[in-house]
Amino acid sequence: MERLGTGIGWRPEIADAVERMPGIDWVEVVAENVCPGHLPDSLRRLRERGVTVVPHGVSLGLGGADRPDEGRLTALAERAEALGAPLVTEHIAFVRAGGPLTASPRLEAGHLLPVPRTRDALDVLCENIRIAQDALPVPLAVENIAALISWPGEELTEGQFLYELADRTGVRLLIDVANLHTNHVNRGEDPAKALAELPLEAIAYVHVAGGFARDGVWHDSHAHPVPRPVLDILTDLATRVSPPGVLLERDENFPEPAELERELAEIRGAVEAGGGAAAPEGRRDAGERRTDTDETNPEARLRLGLAQAALLSALVAGTPAPEGFDGARLRVQSRALAGKRADVVAKVAPELPQILADAYRPAFLAYAQRTPMTGGYRQDALTFAETLLDDGNLPNTRTRRALRNWWLDRAGPTRPRRPRLPRMLLRQGS
Template sequence: MELGIGIGWRPEIAAEVEALSGIDWVEAVAENLCADHLPDSLVRLRERGVTVVPHGVALGLGGADRPDPDRLAALAARAELLGAPLVTEHIAFVRAGGPLTASPRLEAGHLLPVPRTWDALDVLCENVRIAQDSLPVPLALENIAALITWPDEELTEGQFLAELVERTGVRLLIDVANLHTNHVNLGQDPAKALDELPVEAIAYVHVAGGVEKNGVWHDTHAHPVSEPVLDVLAELRSRVDPPGVLLERDDAFPPGAELAGELDAIRATLRKAAPSAGPGPDRGTAPAPDGTAGAEARTAAPAPVSAATRDRTAVAQTALLSALVAGTPAPEGFDHRRLRVQSRALAAKRADVVAKVAPELPEILGDGYRAAFLAYAGSRPMSGGYRRDALHFAEHVLITGGPADPAARRRLTYWWQDRSGSRPPRRATRLVRAARAVLVGK
């Protein structure tokens, strides 16, 4: 399916998106949409013939566990509600622990890279097949940006993606900003990755901005698209004409005129990088628009992934995530400095998202919010999503005697009571929760 030029729809810029000219489609974060009705802005866009694609962030298909049936059902429901031609997700893990490791469940609150090993590939492919069987439309998966890399990897990113497509027939969502991020942070060549992956399997492309700090590129989605990212887009366009290209922006939203300017820069890059007339190199048969190409690879049911393979994956991912969010020792072979950078980035994102889902907290705590939250997050991993995290943080502040201002303390107490119970927890409850926190940290 030809999508054209699109932009990520976010509630904060809904009016600006509707006013943009030349927008063929939009992408909406699936988890931010209600299952039974759409925001008025998306309704108006659909009435104008604008395609809406749901983009999932919470499945964690690269994790050791099989996909959660409820999350799959929710993603399927949103695809049907939108009349979407496909749905997208990420090649990442977002949680670890639980029954496979007999340890507490940990949530990353972010997309973390899977090891490019044969074991991890086996697990990912089986999870992708489960997802494909549960969704009413084709699935496309996105490469992610990384601050860290796993030791002893057996495949390059391009090889890993090529094997994934060969085994499952899944489509690809290639984020050129993420390829640039991995070039700066991990020394991986975007051109080599594009040479190795099956570009004809691309469903569409993401373009986004970031910023470099102390030699590390942070994929913020809150800065203008940089020239190096557009250069990677040009590299991709020189190889294939992608069915769709989409601009992502998730924070620090600029005026509509600036968004229009970035879209114009993307269009100009695609025009300039288009190969001259004539047949290009033979890169195989492109998947059919309905996502059926590659089905031959799935005609014969593959052997189920062994429990031992999932267990090994679970133990490795839990050890890494625990080091990042619970302060446990770093697994062997990882760059300790990069792990600290990733850990700080996860805590900072957690603070930012909690401030968005519970804006009353930074309002009540004022300038002390961020420092208080980061201190809390350093020893208390997230285990149940951001809204619950906000409640746990408020409870922690109250238990530890803050805030110092009596009026702010009353406001925080009332806020907590309104959302979680009639009164702050009694001493026995506090002791149980403190003991649980110690166990999680071990």
Template sequence: MELGIGIGWRPEIADTVERLPGLDWVEVVAENICPGHLPPALLRLRSRGIRVVPHGVSLGLGGADRPSQQRLADLAERAEALGAPLVTEHIAFVRAGGELTASPALEAGHLLPVPRTWDALSVLCENVRVAQDSLPVPLALENIAAMISWPDEELTEGQFLAELVERTGVRLLIDVANLHTNHVNRGEAPSAALDELPVEAIAYVHVAGGVERDGIWHDTHAHPVTQPVLDVLSDLRARVSPPGVLLERDDDFPSAAELESELATIRTTLSAVPQAPPSIEARDPGRRPGKGARSGPAAAAEGAGPSPGKGARPAPPASAARAHADSGARERLGLAQAAVLSALVAGTPAPEGFDARRLRVQSRALAAKRADIVGKVAPELPEILGAGYRPAFLAYAKGRPLHAGYRRDALRFAEHLLAAGHLEDGDARRRLTLWWQERAAARPPRRATRLVRAARAALVGR
């Protein structure tokens, strides 16, 4: 299925997107739309024949738990409401802990990398099969950007993706900006990943901007696309004609002219590379990626030789060649992910083998993103607190992991400020009290109530 050139649809640039010339399709964050109340701008795009693809961010298919049936049902509902040709998600975990590990449930509020191990691969494949059986359209999964590396990994990124496709037939959403990010942050050459992954399984490609600070690349989606990212796109284009390429921009939105210019640069980059053979899917749209070849653990266990132009994939140990993840694999993965996430959001020590400095950088990035999202969910808070909003929120978030979503987080932040007496500005305190009362209860909690809640939280966390 050919998609063409697209852009990430965001409410802030809805009017601009409608006016962009030569636009073939758009992608929307699935969790940000309501099937029964689709934005009029999206409906107008659909009426013009522009396809809309929902892009999920909260399934956490790389997590140790099986995917939530409610989240899958919500994603399926959005796909049907939009008449989408496919849906996409990420190879990542976004939560950890809970019943599986008998530890507090933690939310990252961000996409975190899974370890490239046979255990993690088995769990991911089983979760993907559950998702595929629950969705009305094909699923494609995206490689993510990462600041941190797991110790003792057993597979490269390309090998991990190739095994995933062979075992499940899932399609791939390759983000070339994320390949560049992992090159800077983890020393992984994009060309090596492209050599090893099955390019014929690519459903479409993401292109996005970022920025480097202190030797670490931040995949911001708020900066222009850089030449190194375009170079990775050229490298991919030399190997295959991707069915679609999409520009992502999530913040600090530029003018319409700048967006048009970036899309034009993407088109030029694609056309400047000698014609690559079309993907297998493009030649035969009904063909499922991986179909027709031996697949699954049995084929992997045989250690088939390298495909043309690709390196040989390592044969898994016998225990990893089973078709399904056993409970031991889920528990081992769950404990490891809970330890990492706890270090990132709850201030516990870095697990053995991890770069403590990188974990601190990732922790600060998670807290900053959390502050940004709470500020968007509850824009009155930055308005009331002014320049003090961000430092106050970051101080609040330290050691207080995200629970029950960002709206509840905003309320708890306000409760914290009011009950702890941190606001010396009487007008700001009055306005914050009124804001809190309108959304939560007749009055903010007294200090005694806050102390009781803190004691309960400490007992649960033991």
């Protein structure tokens, strides 16, 4: 595995600072945020300097019950080639559910949700990863995610799940130590036990990020300083293996460049404190393709699809919590999804918070409670604006005129019909 060194997540808001930052060996970019034919000048200059750029996907949904979408795989492959990347990365998560497989409305989470650590989910994930590996021009690495909720009836620990996944598919692992900390706080899982069970030679690189505590849980925000417990987990990992690369993630609430450089120095110090053990000997090479390509039993996909659709419907459409889930924790996750949705819509359609000012966030959260997301964020922004215009609940005529003009500029003179979901999916959650 290529050694990457120390890196930082490239974001447009800190692009200039990243270019000037000393000691940056590589950067990671959200794959969906770049266009292969029109790379940002900053990324182009970094590549010309020999800085490695890795595309990091967030929308593939490899942990979902459906097979990976060919269009999304093609787009990810194009970005890998445009960036000259040595690998691409994605998440062990599902991001949508429903549709033809389950004969239920198609719903989007708008964020990463955990897969159950069951044999069914593992079988489906392994097949989905093999499909992705065959479609991509470079190796794939997949990331463990942070979770606010736990699935009932899980059969494997996180370490066991990741070990079997890597062993059966040859996929590489992107280990996020901040997510191990999140799962320790929220799910009572021991990070040291997870690290002890991992196939260490499969690690492609490591994520480090900050978060905060609220509602009795830890939120992996990528908007706060990296806490000491996360650095301690990184040090523990470095006592077991020398990580090929370590990267600081920051998605918003960006501090001054000097603060980012201080965090990078702390990350380097945490790795050095661990000593960087050599990779284990005697195991098959990470990234080697396996030959066990039997197709997953269709019944496993259906069982997983029904379970994920029921959970996502409870989170975004207010239907009853599936049996075995903690209702209070589901409500925390539901609020977190709505908040994330509001934040992303504000980024893809920044005119909306400008037009609505302080009314934007409460209006969007109220909309999200009664309107599940069924398409992408840009469609969500249009549907939100249309809903406000239909409801007529706007502070003044000037705001209404500005919002209507914005909507017409993007939707055209013919108002698209909003998808109507069954009444049971439109009930507001308690």
